Amino acid sequence: MFSIMKKSCPVVAIIGRPNVGKSTLFNAFLGERRSIVSEIAGTTRDSLMEQITDLGKIPFWLVDTAGLSDFGNNTLENEIQTQVEVSMENADLILWVVDGNQALTQDDYQIAEKLRKGETPILFLANKIDDGNADKTYELSELGFGLPETISAKNNFGFWEFTEKLQTTLADLGFTADSLDKTDDVSWIINRC
Numbered sequence: 320m321f322s323i324m325k326k327s328c329p330v331v332a333i334i335g336r337p338n339v340g341k342s343t344l345f346n347a348f349l350g351e352r353r354s355i356v357s358e359i360a361g362t363t364r365d366s367l368m369e370q371i372t373d374l375g376k377i378p379f380w381l382v383d384t385a386g387l388s389d390f391g392n393n394t395l396e397n398e399i400q401t402q403v404e405v406s407m408e409n410a411d412l413i414l415w416v417v418d419g420n421q422a423l424t425q426d427d428y429q430i431a432e433k434l435r436k437g438e439t440p441i442l443f444l445a446n447k448i449d450d451g452n453a454d455k456t457y458e459l460s461e462l463g464f465g466l467p468e469t470i471s472a473k474n475n476f477g478f479w480e481f482t483e484k485l486q487t488t489l490a491d492l493g494f495t496a497d498s499l500d501k502t503d504d505v506s507w508i509i510n511r512c
């Protein structure tokens with residue numbers, strides 16, 4: 320099968336409207352390494368991508384898509400659209416984050432609409448569930464992606480369970496522990512830093 324031959328290091332992109340906690344989640348993945356400046360040449364701003372090798376068997380590139388379109392006079396709507404489109408084109412898996420504490424917004428619905436049209440696999444996440452109470456996330460299934468995984472990127476609630484789910488998903492997609500480095504494939508990010 321094709322998927323068994325897929326060995327390169329997967330690219331996992333975090334997307335979502337502003338303020339849902341994308342960067343906090345990115346930092347949660349980095350853990351104690353969060354203050355380390357990316358080794359990617361030319362990266363002078365906060366890291367947008369890191370290779371994560373210690374959260375399960377399958378290593379992966381993690382991308383915080385925030386700021387992808389910081390260049391030029393983009394409206395918020397354009398910004399979100401760029402973020403989603405670039406991720407759908409380049410990522411092997413999308414982590415779509417919504418705010419589990421707030422009502423859904425127009426931006427959330429627009430992102431859902433775009434994601435529905437693509438074929439990139441998606442893990443749907445409700446962040447800011449600091450108390451572990453998933454009751455209030457039922458209405459998020461309105462977006463058409465089922466019930467979200469619930470996490471708190473801030474206090475790590477649900478984070479370890481989520482990393483297991485992520486690993487299982489990557490394995491289901493055909494990635495393996497000996498995934499090769501695929502640096503060339505992340506040039507779409509490096510070029511923008």
Ligand SMILES: Nc1nc2c(ncn2[C@@H]2O[C@H](COP(=O)(O)OP(=O)(O)O)[C@@H](O)[C@H]2O)c(=O)[nH]1
Pocket residue numbers: 335336337338339340341342343344385446447448449470471472473474
């Ligand atoms: N209560 C709570 N606040 C969070 C959590 N994750 C992020 N935040 C807060 O939400 C705000 C936006 O977070 P940020 O990571 O910058 O969001 P981004 O714009 O999507 O990258 C910040 O004030 C964070 O501290 C969480 O799990 N729980």
Ligand SMILES: [Mg+2]
Pocket residue numbers: 341342343385
């Ligand atoms: Mg951010």
